[in-house]
Amino acid sequence: MFGQANVLAAGQAAFPPTVEDFYLPSILPWGAHESYWFTKITAMVWIAVGVLIIFFLASYRNPQLVPTKKQWFAESIYGFVRNNIAVDMIGHAGVRFAPYFTTLFCFVLLTNSFAIIPFFQISPNSHIAFPAVLAIISYVLFNYIGIKQHGFVKYFKNSLIPPAPWYILPLLIPIELFSTFIVRPFSLAVRLFANMFAGHMLLLVFTLGGFAMLSANAWLAPVSVLSWVMTIALTFLEFLVIVLQAYVFTVLTASYVQGALAEEH
Amino acid sequence: MDASVLAAVEGSTAAIGYGLAAIGPGIGVGLVFAAYIQSTARQPESSRMTLPYVWIGFAVIEALALLGIAFGFIWAG
Amino acid sequence: MAGDQTPRPAGEPDDIPSGAGQGWTALSYLIGGMLVWGFIGWLVDQWLDTGGVATGIGVVLGMAGGIILVVRRLGTPT
Numbered sequence: 271m272f273g274q275a276n277v278l279a280a281g282q283a284a285f286p287p288t289v290e291d292f293y294l295p296s297i298l299p300w301g302a303h304e305s306y307w308f309t310k311i312t313a314m315v316w317i318a319v320g321v322l323i324i325f326f327l328a329s330y331r332n333p334q335l336v337p338t339k340k341q342w343f344a345e346s347i348y349g350f351v352r353n354n355i356a357v358d359m360i361g362h363a364g365v366r367f368a369p370y371f372t373t374l375f376c377f378v379l380l381t382n383s384f385a386i387i388p389f390f391q392i393s394p395n396s397h398i399a400f401p402a403v404l405a406i407i408s409y410v411l412f413n414y415i416g417i418k419q420h421g422f423v424k425y426f427k428n429s430l431i432p433p434a435p436w437y438i439l440p441l442l443i444p445i446e447l448f449s450t451f452i453v454r455p456f457s458l459a460v461r462l463f464a465n466m467f468a469g470h471m472l473l474l475v476f477t478l479g480g481f482a483m484l485s486a487n488a489w490l491a492p493v494s495v496l497s498w499v500m501t502i503a504l505t506f507l508e509f510l511v512i513v514l515q516a517y518v519f520t521v522l523t524a525s526y527v528q529g530a531l532a533e534e535h
Numbered sequence: 536m537d538a539s540v541l542a543a544v545e546g547s548t549a550a551i552g553y554g555l556a557a558i559g560p561g562i563g564v565g566l567v568f569a570a571y572i573q574s575t576a577r578q579p580e581s582s583r584m585t586l587p588y589v590w591i592g593f594a595v596i597e598a599l600a601l602l603g604i605a606f607g608f609i610w611a612g
Numbered sequence: 613m614a615g616d617q618t619p620r621p622a623g624e625p626d627d628i629p630s631g632a633g634q635g636w637t638a639l640s641y642l643i644g645g646m647l648v649w650g651f652i653g654w655l656v657d658q659w660l661d662t663g664g665v666a667t668g669i670g671v672v673l674g675m676a677g678g679i680i681l682v683v684r685r686l687g688t689p690t
Contacts (some may be wrong), residue, residue, distance in 0.1 A: 441677040449644040594682035611627040
């Protein structure tokens with residue numbers, strides 16, 4: 271439970287790290303066991319929400335024709351998502367989804383980057399609950415858009431009935447149902463969760479492994495330096511994964527919306 | 536193990552079977568994409584024309600590898 | 613940038629489709645077909661107690677369906 275605290279306090283590592291290390295101590299009843307109502311994870315999610323709202327409000331409070339630095343930054347994020355994700359994937363109709371994609375991209379990017387920001391050092395997305403809720407929002411969005419665009423019957427007819435002779439349709443419709451309506455939200459959530467979980471686990475293994483070797487015996491102690499150098503290298507890799515996963519999540523949501531809007535695919 | 540047995544395989548033979556079964560599809564998928572890359576390098580404008588056949592070939596070959604996994608699980612003895 | 617309401621024209625329809633996206637689509641149809649019909653076959657197996665034969669038939673059927681879907685969705689020249 272207090273894996274990381276143990277390492278720093280007692281100088282001995284609880285190696286190897288377990289899933290328990292992802293359940294951080296409770297904050298609101300301070301240090302309470304088995305209480306997950308307000309933990310560091312919860313606090314980080316609220317911080318992410320607050321930072322995003324304040325940043326975008328502040329940068330667009332007094333828009334200038336010649337943008338200030340803050341305004342330029344906010345506008346280039348929005349411009350990137352709108353032009354390179356929404357318009358590229360969906361086309362002209364994608365502009366109206368750009369605000370949602372931008373929010374999604376920024377939120378996933380920020381909560382992911384908590385994995386390597388000092389003193390946060392764990393991403394809320396390494397708990398399946400947060401990616402799952404984000405995936406459900408995207409799932410509801412693209413289904414709603416599709417139903418609104420085509421009508422209920424035509425939307426499901428479009429997405430469930432492939433162009434094939436009638437006698438193989440009974441074989442194909444369950445596959446389409448499975449791959450369109452069940453695998454999609456699941457793979458969205460699991461992809462983000464698994465990447466952040468594995469990233470945090472990897473960093474834990476090398477950090478705690480360093481401590482474990484340090485306290486093992488005199489011969490292994492120098493090797494722990496190598497382990498910590500690996501941790502630094504993996505932190506840079508983690509940064510790459512963080513940005514890539516935020517981008518992938520947004521792009522996939524955009525491609526699902528595009529699929530729902532398309533006449534027939 | 537009695538004395539007449541000279542060598543025995545312990546563990547899952549299904550895993551060995553799948554390893555053997557994956558050789559063929561591995562070579563096959565490699566050939567499909569090698570041919571596609573080569574044809575696109577020779578004639579870049581043909582890439583859109585040949586891509587559908589790449590996916591047909593890929594699907595048919597990859598099906599064998601996936602069937603290998605499935606049968607390994609179903610009749611793992 | 614955020615203010616102007618004249619987005620650039622929609623992506624040209626004849627740019628090269630992303631290969632990775634199609635590859636994942638193909639693979640997910642194959643695996644999806646196998647899983648769905650394999651599961652249905654497994655249910656039949658539990659019901660009729662056929663000892664894995666129905667599951668095998670289901671997997672082969674699902675694989676055939678997956679191939680048909682890949683051919684129909686990706687294998688028709690545009």
